[in-house]
Amino acid sequence: MFTILDLVQPDTIEEAYRVLTGGNGTILGGCAFLRLGSQKIGAAIDLSKLNLNYIKEQDDYIEIGAMATFRDIETSPILNLYFNGVLPKSVGNIIGVQFRSIVTAGATVYSKYGFSDLITALLSLDTEVELHNGGRMPLDVFLNKSNEKDILTGIFIKKNKRMAVYQNLRNSASDYAILNVAVSNINDQWLIVVGARPQRAEIAQKASEALSKGVNIENIEHVSNMAAEELSFGTNLRGSAEYRKAMCRVLVKRAITEVLQCR
Secondary structure, eight states: EEEEEEOOOSSSHHHHHHHHHHTEEESSSTTTTTSSSSEEEEEEEEEEGGOOOOOESSSSSSEEETBBBHHHHHHHHEEEEEHHHHHHHHHHTTTTTTHHHBBBBBHHHHTTTTTOHHHHHHHHHEEEEEEETTEEEEHHHHHHHOOOOOEEEEEEEEOOOOOOEEEEEEESSTSEEEEEEEEEETTTTEEEEESSSSOEEOOOOOHHHHTTTTHHHHHHHHHHHHHHSSSOOOOOOBBBBHHHHOOOOOOHHHHHHHHHHHO
């Protein structure tokens, strides 16, 4: 349970940023994960008046507003149309509909959760994020930046013919992932992303580059092993580092094979 001392519902993003940086302000998303802990929040900033709960198609990008929920992503006709529907598939099994209806895309990405299925899928696409103060930058750059007080306002995905596949391993359908993987390809340029290691999602750069040089049965096996060796894995209650490493090989191989079948 968490306690809020003061609830602020700003009418503009500028006002929200002033409260955030002016002292002990905290941005509220859907509060799904706040409810799992116990803390006292001085000034809780609710962004619900800022009209950030949208998913819209632009000429060159698909834009996801920070307050769009996982359920919005799951059911979006736009996102189901592009990239082999990888984003809806990545969030479709998370806990339950009620949970997915309150978890927001912006809070998830800004928090850089290690277990995030959405971040893994977004990293496999040509994704940028926009921060009110920090501006627009590639998602992988943002994930590797040090944490600073800012407000993530939107997620921008380049609209292209990239085909992507999401794979995951769970103890049960609605549980958090033990490991998740997203693999994508456009013009023979591949990206292999592994998350819930349990560290946050990361691109297997060497394996991605090796796969981009050519794909065959032997190479897929080799690249899958490369990805498992290149990345680090840890142990928690859901699985050991050794188990995750072994399953990484399996999921990456499966995802590559599935991308090759995409049309």
